Amino acid sequence: MSDVSIDQPLASGSAPQPRSVSLHRPRLPRWAPAAVAAFAIAAGCGTGLGAGLSSRVQWGLIAAGLFVTVMYALATRVEGRRQATDRLATSLVWVCFLLAVVPLVSLVWETVARGIKVLDGNFLTHSMAGVLTIQPGGGVYHAIIGTLEQVGIATAIAAPVGLLTAVYLVEYGRGRLAKAVTFFVDVMTGIPSIVAGLFILSFWILMLDFGYSGFAGSMALAILMMPVVVRSTEEMLKLVPNELREASLALGVPKWRTILKVVLPTAIGGIATGVTLAIARIAGESAPIVLLVFGSQVINNNPFDGAQSSLPYYIYEQWAAGNDASYARAWAAALVLIAFVMILNLVARGIARWKAPKTHR
Amino acid sequence: MAKRIDVSGLSAYYGTHKAIDDISMTVEPRSVTAFIGPSGCGKSTFLRTLNRMHEVTPGGRVEGKVMLDDENLYGAGVDPVSVRRTVGMVFQRPNPFPTMSIYENVAAGIRLNGGRIRKAELDDVVEKSLQGANLWKEVKDRLNKPGAGLSGGQQQRLCIARAIAVEPQVLLMDEPCSALDPISTLAIEDLIGELKERFTIVIVTHNMQQAARVSDRTAFFNLAGVGQPGKLVEIDETARIFSNPSVQATEDYISGRFG
DSSP states (O other): OOOOOOSSSSSSTTTOOOOOSSSOOOOOTTHHHHHHHHHHHHHHHHHHHHHOOOOHHHHHHHEEEEHHHHHHHHHHHHHHHHHHHHHHHHHHHHHHHHHEEEEEEHHHHHHHHTTTOOOSSSHHOOTTOOOOOOOOOOOOOHHHHHHHHHHHHHHHHHHHHHHHOOOOOOOOHHHHHHHHHHHHHHHHTTHHHHHHHHHHIIIIIIISSOOHHHHHHHHHHHHHHHHHHHHHHHHHHHHSSSHHHHHHHHHHHOOHHHHHIIIIIHHHHHHHHHHHHHHHHHOOHHHHHHHHHHHOOOOOOOOOOOOOOOHHHHHHHHHHHHHHHHHHHHHHHHHHHHHHHHHHHHHHHHHHHSSSOOOOO | OOOOEEEEEEEETTOOOOOOEEEEEETTTTTTEEEOOOOSHHHHHHHHHHHTTTTGSTTTEEEEEEETEETTTSSSTHHHHHHHHEEEEOOOOOHOOOHHTTTHHHHHHHHHOOOOOOOHHHHHHHHHHHHHTTOOHHHTTTTTGEEEEOHHHHHHHHHHHHHHHOSEEEEEEEETTSSSOHHHHHHHHHHHHTTTTSSSSEEEEEEOHHHHHHEEEEEEEEESSSSEEEEEEEEEEEEHHSOOOOOOHHHHHHHTTTO
């Protein structure tokens, strides 16, 4: 509501000059923001056309600026300063929201529009074996297999290690060791993926003399994934109220069982979400894959032996081939990768909702 | 099955801070002993030393002896886990396990301890414990609903049922009614009256009427000043503490003339 003055005397008559007070203030109609937005967009497009500005981004920025200023000016005139400030903040929030959403939506739109052309059953179930890059046809099957195996192995390594590290930090870690672990986890979070790739390359392939393989890529991905899992799990475990731990301990339950049966189940929804998001993050990594997995045109089901492909690598490779057929395949593979990440996100949300502590009656 | 607790020369620390100093008292079996005193005087800390929950807090440390019949809880080779199975605890805020149903909450102590028990037997224990906590009638048709969906008073009785399901000898209650409305409080006070037939009960309370209503003996704790350790001022029959205490500070506290 608007400013309320309650200095009107209760016993009227005796007091000097009661200032007349109304609780009503003039307000802009509910449709005003929508109308101003429509006007701003029209004006933005008009100015853009008239001045011959080629970039649509400029049109949008003009419209956004107009919207904010006109809203503020209008509100100042009609509603007063406090309301105008409120309107200003609201319009800025909306404009920033749109600025954030526009690239996201246009990215998805572009990928879907270009990728859908060659994305069909054939594309998903065939490899590039025997297909010349300038020919249409071929598919991503070998890359999907590679991504699934590499990401799967990386998760199998990183999730248990990360989970147990987080349990140590939250439930047991005291003093120097815990501080050191936290510090190194922080440092690991910042490791560029190419550095993780180079580390495994020099250690696994150059020093120990193993060949290029999906497994080598998995190890680099695991290095990238581990700190993310530790961090998110740690936060989730910290959210479990201490009272639950005490309640369990007071029942004579040993600490390890308390952690296993009370703390982890309470946090499992959030932990699963964190792990899934970490998987989604490494699924798109390309630098370590280029270094360690080598890339391949054919199906290699064995991640421990020989070159494989993966979706990010496949996109890079098809784009580098530089012709219409390979561009189309690159977009379709990008669409497949986005869909993969999106499905993982949905799964994470599903798990979080399914496992969330229930309070309804 | 109820046991006598005999405390002598007990001090508890948080890191270097001494929270309670040199407390000695006896808690009689099959009776209710109430702890009263101003905030920060170490009642809850003392209560938590009676089932070795104090040392769960980082930096928590205890000196002295707590004899449960003829066993020292702080003796060498005593397993804190088995101490806590013998001395149960109910907390200030109701804290049912949010991932578990009402049934699972009551069965938690047995199941989490890894006890192999037949379903029929477990059903029996759950029913008996819920009846013991005066909750059976209210929840018997929805045992599989989440425990966190009950009202505050029901949740606290669920926690009591959970605590008595493991058949402890002693039940410690840390302000069990402070988060509850008067009707739920009454239900829990009645329950305490029934439970003392079977258990030794120690209850911390800020409500002096409550101490007068439910307890047989009352202990008054006090502290000399901020940062000073809490001390036991006196312990006596409840009727005596509230009518004719032997220490002036006790009378000042219960008559509201404190400080």
